[in-house]
Amino acid sequence: MAKKEKLESKEGDEKIRIGVYVCHCGLNIAGSVDCEEVARFAATLLNVVLAKDNRYTCSDQGQELIKNDIKEHRLNRVVVASCSPRLHEPTFRKTCEEAGLNKYLFEMANIREQCSWVHLHDRKAATEKAKDLVKMAVAKAALLQAAEEIEVPIIKKALIIGGGVAGIQAALDLADTGYKVYLVEKEPSIGGMMARIDKTFPTMDCSICILAPKMSDVGHHSNIELLANSEVVDVKGYVGNFHVKVLKKPRYVTEECTACGECAKVCPVVAPNEFDAGLAIRHAVYTPFAQAVPSAYIIDMNTCLNKDGVTVCDKCIKACERQAVNFDMRPETVELDVGTIIVATGAEVFDPSALPNYGYGRYPNVITSLEFERLINAGGPSGGHLIRPSDKQIPRRVAFIQCVGSRSERNERSYCSNVCCMNTIKDSLLIKEHWPKTEIYVLYVDIRAYGKGFEDLYKRARKEGVHFIRGLPAEITEDRKTHNLWLIGENTLQKELYEINVDMVILSVGLEPRKESETIQRLLTLSRTQDGFFMEAHPKLRPVDAATGGIFFAGCAEAPKDIKDTVTQASAAAARAGILMAKGKVRVEAVTPIPYPENCKFCGLCTRICPYNAITLDKELKRIEIIEAACGGCGTCAAECPFDALTQNHFTDEQIHAQIDAVTEHDAEKKIVAFCCNWCAYAGADFAGVSRMQYPPNVRIIRTMCSGRVAPKFIERAFARGAAAVLVAGCHPGDCHYINANHQTQKRVERFWRMMEQQGLGKERLQLLWATAAEGERFASKIREMQTIVEEITPEEIESAKEVFEKALGGG
Amino acid sequence: MPQRLWRTPLDTEKVKRPKAEIHIIKDQCKGCGYCIQFCPKRVLEESEEINAIGVHPPRIVDESKCVICGFCTSVCPDFAIFAVERQCKEGC
Numbered sequence: 001m002a003k004k005e006k007l008e009s010k011e012g013d014e015k016i017r018i019g020v021y022v023c024h025c026g027l028n029i030a031g032s033v034d035c036e037e038v039a040r041f042a043a044t045l046l047n048v049v050l051a052k053d054n055r056y057t058c059s060d061q062g063q064e065l066i067k068n069d070i071k072e073h074r075l076n077r078v079v080v081a082s083c084s085p086r087l088h089e090p091t092f093r094k095t096c097e098e099a100g101l102n103k104y105l106f107e108m109a110n111i112r113e114q115c116s117w118v119h120l121h122d123r124k125a126a127t128e129k130a131k132d133l134v135k136m137a138v139a140k141a142a143l144l145q146a147a148e149e150i151e152v153p154i155i156k157k158a159l160i161i162g163g164g165v166a167g168i169q170a171a172l173d174l175a176d177t178g179y180k181v182y183l184v185e186k187e188p189s190i191g192g193m194m195a196r197i198d199k200t201f202p203t204m205d206c207s208i209c210i211l212a213p214k215m216s217d218v219g220h221h222s223n224i225e226l227l228a229n230s231e232v233v234d235v236k237g238y239v240g241n242f243h244v245k246v247l248k249k250p251r252y253v254t255e256e257c258t259a260c261g262e263c264a265k266v267c268p269v270v271a272p273n274e275f276d277a278g279l280a281i282r283h284a285v286y287t288p289f290a291q292a293v294p295s296a297y298i299i300d301m302n303t304c305l306n307k308d309g310v311t312v313c314d315k316c317i318k319a320c321e322r323q324a325v326n327f328d329m330r331p332e333t334v335e336l337d338v339g340t341i342i343v344a345t346g347a348e349v350f351d352p353s354a355l356p357n358y359g360y361g362r363y364p365n366v367i368t369s370l371e372f373e374r375l376i377n378a379g380g381p382s383g384g385h386l387i388r389p390s391d392k393q394i395p396r397r398v399a400f401i402q403c404v405g406s407r408s409e410r411n412e413r414s415y416c417s418n419v420c421c422m423n424t425i426k427d428s429l430l431i432k433e434h435w436p437k438t439e440i441y442v443l444y445v446d447i448r449a450y451g452k453g454f455e456d457l458y459k460r461a462r463k464e465g466v467h468f469i470r471g472l473p474a475e476i477t478e479d480r481k482t483h484n485l486w487l488i489g490e491n492t493l494q495k496e497l498y499e500i501n502v503d504m505v506i507l508s509v510g511l512e513p514r515k516e517s518e519t520i521q522r523l524l525t526l527s528r529t530q531d532g533f534f535m536e537a538h539p540k541l542r543p544v545d546a547a548t549g550g551i552f553f554a555g556c557a558e559a560p561k562d563i564k565d566t567v568t569q570a571s572a573a574a575a576r577a578g579i580l581m582a583k584g585k586v587r588v589e590a591v592t593p594i595p596y597p598e599n600c601k602f603c604g605l606c607t608r609i610c611p612y613n614a615i616t617l618d619k620e621l622k623r624i625e626i627i628e629a630a631c632g633g634c635g636t637c638a639a640e641c642p643f644d645a646l647t648q649n650h651f652t653d654e655q656i657h658a659q660i661d662a663v664t665e666h667d668a669e670k671k672i673v674a675f676c677c678n679w680c681a682y683a684g685a686d687f688a689g690v691s692r693m694q695y696p697p698n699v700r701i702i703r704t705m706c707s708g709r710v711a712p713k714f715i716e717r718a719f720a721r722g723a724a725a726v727l728v729a730g731c732h733p734g735d736c737h738y739i740n741a742n743h744q745t746q747k748r749v750e751r752f753w754r755m756m757e758q759q760g761l762g763k764e765r766l767q768l769l770w771a772t773a774a775e776g777e778r779f780a781s782k783i784r785e786m787q788t789i790v791e792e793i794t795p796e797e798i799e800s801a802k803e804v805f806e807k808a809l810g811g812g
Numbered sequence: 813m814p815q816r817l818w819r820t821p822l823d824t825e826k827v828k829r830p831k832a833e834i835h836i837i838k839d840q841c842k843g844c845g846y847c848i849q850f851c852p853k854r855v856l857e858e859s860e861e862i863n864a865i866g867v868h869p870p871r872i873v874d875e876s877k878c879v880i881c882g883f884c885t886s887v888c889p890d891f892a893i894f895a896v897e898r899q900c901k902e903g904c
Binding site for chain 1: 816817818819821822823824826827829833852853879880881882883891
């Protein structure tokens with residue numbers, strides 16, 4: 001505390017001295033922005049004592065320069081105009097700290113992702129915009145206040161969701177490091193997709209042979225608690241302190257089970273085994289496969305005769321010597337406290353019955369690559385004999401069709417599924433190994449053999465006589481008598497049509513996000529890309545971190561990948577989670593609310609809308625208390641308070657007003673003031689920049705942590721100062737990074753629209769946008785749309801809005 | 813594993829399922845209908861014939877569906893129904 005007071009008093013006494021650094025970023029910024037001009041302009045701004053431009057501000061030299069200037073010129077605020085604060089704010093904050101300046105006295109202007117990259121061909125407008133952005137940053141910087149971060153302890157336990165090879169590897173790594181791990185798997189056994197595959201490419205290792213020992217290690221590890229047949233149903237809390245509820249579905253077989261299998265022998269009812277893709281049969285009491293972990297039977301209540309608590313059939317009960325069958329088991333909720341979470345939920349395969357031209361589901365001899373794996377597997381339904389389903393004969397001519405459900409705009413899966421090319425090559429070699437005379441055709445778009453040892457495998461397949469034909473068939477037709485199949489298409493390399501007759505077709509199906517991803521996304525407040533896979537915090541430098549602190553990704557949940565990459569990523573995720581837990585504590589960003597008790601009327605509005613219940617109000621004692629460790633830092637309380645009794649640290653009313661004022665100082669009637677939440681909309685605008693999506697240059701983005709921070713008075717102020725339009729942008733409802741704070745955004749904007757209508761103002765001047773971090777194009781097209789609105793606005797309309805909101809200019 | 817299971821499993825014939833022989837002692841039945849109502853496989857239905865007591869005894873709809881769980885025997889108040897495994901000769 002003494003330090004804090006000292007800091008404050010120091011500031012109080014001293015004049016504000018701001019240093020501005022305009023970065024060229026090579027030609028990334030300097031290519032379309034005149035950086036020297038921006039620096040010259042910055043030097044003329046109030047409180048700025050020096051302004052410099054340099055090639056790479058983030059380089060060691062660039063950082064040294066800032067440090068020296070802080071000391072030499074006694075700078076007490078630093079502004080860097082360069083890339084997105086989402087990329088380098090931590091870097092420069094550290095630089096400032098190293099030079100003895102509190103890191104909350106640093107501010108950034110984003111002139112790359114949100115300026116130079118999106119206005120590549122309009123140097124003049126881009127330079128003007130960069131000047132404005134610097135002006136806004138300088139205006140905010142002058143009002144910045146030093147802040148101390150609080151430290152929160154981290155629970156040294158991890159939760160891993162998903163027990164495929166990713167979850168298994170991450171669990172073993174963390175458990176071996178010495179941390180307690182809870183591994184939650186929704187299926188009766190761990191193993192995931194890898195357990196269902198016969199051989200792995202490119203080395204042709206037996207998949208279950210290399211996986212089973214790991215599965216068994218998980219089952220026996222003293223640090224791992226395996227919760228199979230269970231699902232995560234609720235997650236609360238924040239990095240280091242998650243409170244998780246897991247629903248343990250009943251197995252109806254207790255831990256006494258020794259997997260002897262006597263129960264299954266007497267069970268009178270059967271169903272297709274999901275593990276074998278429905279190609280084999282199982283009883284109502286079953287174990288999905290021989291190597292299952294936990295090694296115990298389970299009763300499928302959808303198949304079993306005993307429903308609604310009535311024991312109709314007791315054959316398994318009688319057969320079990322250890323009396324492990326118990327029909328009285330009920331679902332159970334387990335509550336866990338963990339510090340870190342690894343999401344390893346995997347992917348599922350595309351269902352090709354969506355493509356009627358391939359006839360899957362109608363023609364018995366059209367199978368998927370997953371069905372193929374079960375057929376060629378010695379433990380599968382045919383004992384390792386590749387037989388065609390129609391007559392159980394070994395096919396002599398086989399065709400593989402690639403990119404089924406991948407790289408196709410038509411079925412909305414434009415991405416490459418990464419594993420299917422090599423999987424097909426491996427499968428073709430497996431057939432050649434067992435039945436060398438089989439004729440094999442591979443119909444492909446491109447063969448992507450990009451990994452270590454992949455090209456060799458591809459060459460081997462060609463040498464073995466596998467025919468690779470470029471061009472997918474347009475249609476498959478069936479000979480009704482023989483159930484043989486005709487493939488008709490175009491060989492695009494030879495520019496000729498082909499017509500191939502085969503006994504069996506294998507559709508090389510792509511991977512797609514799990515249906516449950518949506519639930520996981522909501523529970524953990526994650527974001528997903530347009531493809532539906534989870535989005536990492538940074539695609540290059542933080543590839544296994546989620547944007548939410550303390551959460552990491554492993555395996556196909558993040559994007560389709562092969563086993564090697566999955567295992568690599570799982571170990572990486574374990575290491576990243578381990579770093580947090582080894583440290584034992586984490587600092588919480590000082591963006592918590594600041595109360596002004598003298599203004600408080602004890603109405604309790606803030607306590608009702610706080611998504612974290614972090615504000616308590618004692619009406620009798622007239623006391624308001626903020627629990628900083630529980631606060632998520634959205635700032636929606638500050639936006640809600642009608643009496644200005646709350647504001648948000650580092651995003652105070654004054655600071656945001658200063659930014660609005662800076663934007664609207666000149667040419668306000670041509671500008672759009674945009675408020676973007678840090679996690680989705682601001683990141684989406686960054687993504688538009690990274691993808692070089694061009695949009696009109698008249699938008700000025702003000703970053704808030706959550707769109708819920710945007711108080712109506714900010715919008716009023718922007719209009720009162722003559723802004724043409726205002727955009728409020730945040731995460732999609734349900735995706736809010738702060739549980740549900742953006743519900744308040746929606747309510748406030750809707751209220752504002754009603755008010756604008758009553759006042760006779762065009763409500764299209766205030767726009768609301770939901771955009772994820774991956775929806776750059778959505779953001780860009782919104783700005784384009786708003787540009788047309790701005791062009792149509794008359795000076796009279798601007799004036800009437802000014803009059804209506806005039807009183808907003810008072811105060812602040 | 814949410815996937816559409818549409819094929820007849822390849823090893824259907826290998827899995828031995830008990831073949832049932834259902835015996836109904838018609839004249840012992842008082843027509844309560846418990847066996848019909850509680851059969852998990854819906855093997856029975858009410859017949860139109862009238863027995864010695866003057867009620868409709870059950871009739872077998874599809875004997876092959878019966879898995880000999882024995883619940884009909886358990887619920888029958890009159891010991892009028894039972895199922896046994898059919899002792900089959902070769903080829904059945």
